[in-house]
Amino acid sequence: MSERISMAQGAGGEAMQALIKKYIIRYLGAANGAGGAGNNCEVPLEALDDAAVINDIVFTTDSHTVKPIFFPGGDIGRLSIAGTVNDVAVMGAKPIALSFGLVLEEGFPEADLEKILKSMGEACKEAGVAVITGDTKVVEKGALDKCIINTSGIGIQSEEMRHNLEVVGKYRKMACRWLVDSNLRPGDKIIVSGTIGDHGVAVLSAREGYGFDTRIVSDAAPMNKIIEKILAVGGVVSIKDPTRGGLANTLNELAEKSKVQINVREEKVPIKEGVRAACEMLGIDPFQIGNEGKLVIAVVPEMAEKVLAALRSTEHGKDAQIVGEAAAPERHTIVMMETVVGGKRIIEPPIGDPVPRIC
Amino acid sequence: MSERISMAQGAGGEAMQALIKKYIIRYLGAANGAGGAGNNCEVPLEALDDAAVINDIVFTTDSHTVKPIFFPGGDIGRLSIAGTVNDVAVMGAKPIALSFGLVLEEGFPEADLEKILKSMGEACKEAGVAVITGDTKVVEKGALDKCIINTSGIGIQSEEMRHNLEVVGKYRKMACRWLVDSNLRPGDKIIVSGTIGDHGVAVLSAREGYGFDTRIVSDAAPMNKIIEKILAVGGVVSIKDPTRGGLANTLNELAEKSKVQINVREEKVPIKEGVRAACEMLGIDPFQIGNEGKLVIAVVPEMAEKVLAALRSTEHGKDAQIVGEAAAPERHTIVMMETVVGGKRIIEPPIGDPVPRIC
Numbered sequence: 088m089s090e091r092i093s094m095a096q097g098a099g100g101e102a103m104q105a106l107i108k109k110y111i112i113r114y115l116g117a118a119n120g121a122g123g124a125g126n127n128c129e130v131p132l133e134a135l136d137d138a139a140v141i142n143d144i145v146f147t148t149d150s151h152t153v154k155p156i157f158f159p160g161g162d163i164g165r166l167s168i169a170g171t172v173n174d175v176a177v178m179g180a181k182p183i184a185l186s187f188g189l190v191l192e193e194g195f196p197e198a199d200l201e202k203i204l205k206s207m208g209e210a211c212k213e214a215g216v217a218v219i220t221g222d223t224k225v226v227e228k229g230a231l232d233k234c235i236i237n238t239s240g241i242g243i244q245s246e247e248m249r250h251n252l253e254v255v256g257k258y259r260k261m262a263c264r265w266l267v268d269s270n271l272r273p274g275d276k277i278i279v280s281g282t283i284g285d286h287g288v289a290v291l292s293a294r295e296g297y298g299f300d301t302r303i304v305s306d307a308a309p310m311n312k313i314i315e316k317i318l319a320v321g322g323v324v325s326i327k328d329p330t331r332g333g334l335a336n337t338l339n340e341l342a343e344k345s346k347v348q349i350n351v352r353e354e355k356v357p358i359k360e361g362v363r364a365a366c367e368m369l370g371i372d373p374f375q376i377g378n379e380g381k382l383v384i385a386v387v388p389e390m391a392e393k394v395l396a397a398l399r400s401t402e403h404g405k406d407a408q409i410v411g412e413a414a415a416p417e418r419h420t421i422v423m424m425e426t427v428v429g430g431k432r433i434i435e436p437p438i439g440d441p442v443p444r445i446c
Numbered sequence: 447m448s449e450r451i452s453m454a455q456g457a458g459g460e461a462m463q464a465l466i467k468k469y470i471i472r473y474l475g476a477a478n479g480a481g482g483a484g485n486n487c488e489v490p491l492e493a494l495d496d497a498a499v500i501n502d503i504v505f506t507t508d509s510h511t512v513k514p515i516f517f518p519g520g521d522i523g524r525l526s527i528a529g530t531v532n533d534v535a536v537m538g539a540k541p542i543a544l545s546f547g548l549v550l551e552e553g554f555p556e557a558d559l560e561k562i563l564k565s566m567g568e569a570c571k572e573a574g575v576a577v578i579t580g581d582t583k584v585v586e587k588g589a590l591d592k593c594i595i596n597t598s599g600i601g602i603q604s605e606e607m608r609h610n611l612e613v614v615g616k617y618r619k620m621a622c623r624w625l626v627d628s629n630l631r632p633g634d635k636i637i638v639s640g641t642i643g644d645h646g647v648a649v650l651s652a653r654e655g656y657g658f659d660t661r662i663v664s665d666a667a668p669m670n671k672i673i674e675k676i677l678a679v680g681g682v683v684s685i686k687d688p689t690r691g692g693l694a695n696t697l698n699e700l701a702e703k704s705k706v707q708i709n710v711r712e713e714k715v716p717i718k719e720g721v722r723a724a725c726e727m728l729g730i731d732p733f734q735i736g737n738e739g740k741l742v743i744a745v746v747p748e749m750a751e752k753v754l755a756a757l758r759s760t761e762h763g764k765d766a767q768i769v770g771e772a773a774a775p776e777r778h779t780i781v782m783m784e785t786v787v788g789g790k791r792i793i794e795p796p797i798g799d800p801v802p803r804i805c
Contacts, residue, residue, distance in 0.1 A: 094584050096550075096582070097583045097584025106582065127542075128578060139579035144543075146543055146578060146598075147545065148546065148547045148581050152585050154589075183501060184498070186498075186505060186506065186507035192451070193450075194451060195450060200451065200469060204472075204474060207473065217490075218491060219498035219500055220505055220506050223456055223466060224456045230511075232589035235549060237509055239545050
């Protein structure tokens with residue numbers, strides 16, 4: 088029997104990475120000569136980073152298939168704006184415009200469409216970024232689960248980013264002048280901007296068949312203004328938003344691409360009691376659940392405390408913590424955690440996200 | 447009972463325009479203050495053009511839901527590259543990069559995915575444009591009809607476009623320095639680059655329950671290189687690709703936004719015999735069916751013959767014809783056709799596309 092696509096291949100973990108390498112890089116990558124992005128492409132498809140960079144334009148895309156489309160603390164509209172604004176901003180760019188591609192199932196309630204668009208508009212205002220182009224499709228009933236929203240985004244280098252690069256330059260060289268995954272070096276401090284797992288648990292709690300009681304709400308939020316603040320401090324070498332596959336996936340991607348080991352202290356990683364309890368009940372690892380308004384930030388050690396202070400002065404960053412640091416790899420580029428009960432364990436990249444369709 | 451979304455609202459005609467104005471412009475447009483694209487946004491969301499322009503970057507998006515995903519002459523992969531390359535190029539920009547957002551149904555055959563990606567790669571090579579960023583999602587069986595591909599694209603002003611603007615400038619002023627829908631003035635000649643209706647008929651012929659025999663194949667093709675060629679001649683004020691809603695919709699959009707009447711001679715509009723026969727059999731109007739490798743071009747009258755000659759020297763433009771011209775509106779901004787049997791009739795914008803899900 089021929090191979091067929093599985094849910095895990097879309098859930099942001101190792102299975103998805105394998106699929107991407109097998110087909111997408113093969114047929115659309117530069118080696119295939121497809122198009123040929125050329126020398127102006129500083130961060131190409133092959134980097135598999137949060138966004139690409141060509142001609143000094145940061146460019147990214149995300150299709151949103153979250154289920155259900157309304158959940159505690161947000162909806163697919165807010166998520167679609169926050170997700171793409173964040174993917175542009177974590178590269179060190181100022182997002183300047185978004186596109187949206189709406190696919191609706193026939194029979195979709197207009198009132199729900201209105202709620203979603205209103206929510207998108209509000210998230211745009213919060214981020215200070217406009218949707219400037221779009222596309223709308225309708226498919227027959229049964230051809231789609233309610234609605235899918237794709238948002239793409241473009242951004243340009245900001246004043247704050249230029250300042251940030253100058254500050255980094257006082258301490259060391261950076262291979263890429265964008266905040267890519269491969270920029271970490273041994274000694275860099277790793278900051279997590281707030282409590283992890285909120286979004287995944289909030290989405291799951293709203294899902295049919297679960298419906299456990301929790302006060303956890305999604306953290307979905309545009310983080311571009313917070314990123315501007317910390318870049319204005321300076322010393323940041325990489326930022327990543329731990330969405331699908333959660334913190335475990337993000338730390339492993341950073342470690343692998345930067346060829347470093349990352350050491351994390353479990354006690355420092357902020358997790359809400361409700362998230363911890365929900366995860367225990369469901370037997371899932373909060374490190375592997377997606378977030379939509381959190382950042383993992385790598386900073387040169389000399390600037391880590393200042394960046395942390397700037398983060399903590401913001402509403403979305405008030406729970407920020409330095410959770411660990413990059414180190415020279417002993418053997419492999421692993422993520423090692425000192426657990427709260429003592430001892431160490433390796434944080435593996437998840438195969439998929441234990442909560443599929445969180446975005 | 448509350449209002450629900452209908453197929454017509456996604457089919458590129460009047461029903462879709464109404465939906466967009468009612469909700470999308472209202473909640474995401476500049477008047478709402480959502481984001482505030484600001485003064486650098488030369489072609490905003492409200493223009494409802496093929497693409498938007500901000501900071502001299504042309505930006506567009508399209509979600510592809512074509513059914514079936516493989517059809518004579520193409521597939522969803524080729525379509526997704528051609529569609530977005532064309533939306534950037536018809537603004538007078540050189541497409542420099544594409545994104546793609548893939549949503550797959552669980553159980554989708556990997557062999558089909560490979561075929562689609564291979565086809566995307568080939569279309570990229572043909573266009574000379576690379577996919578530089580992407581996103582992959584998988585949803586459960588039953589949540590999606592096989593696969594949806596969103597492609598967004600960015601472009602920048604080309605040498606050829608600068609030359610084109612200089613040539614136009616010899617004859618008259620152009621309000622916008624991009625090839626927007628509102629640039630037509632009375633006297634401009636209207637060129638159609640080739641036979642119309644091929645794509646819609648090809649898709650329909652491959653659909654379950656139809657399966658009529660035809661040798662018509664889809665025209666889906668990236669048209670950016672042909673556009674470069676005609677801009678190198680100069681005198682072009684507007685280009686549009688007549689996709690959903692076909693030529694009827696495209697001409698009406700141009701007439702309405704430019705506040706002109708457009709007079710078309712039916713005998714001049716190139717249509718293949720097989721398309722005409724299929725349309726008669728099915729009772730649909732070839733003027734209302736979508737195309738994916740055709741252009742409607744408005745040219746200052748002085749340059750029309752030269753642009754036509756350049757078009758005809760290309761493979762995809764060999765059947766090009768001057769089909770009519772813009773005129774001062776008598777009462778309304780209508781599209782009037784001199785029919786082959788004599789007499790005139792108004793070409794109305796369609797409510798939807800008579801063949802839904804052609805792209």
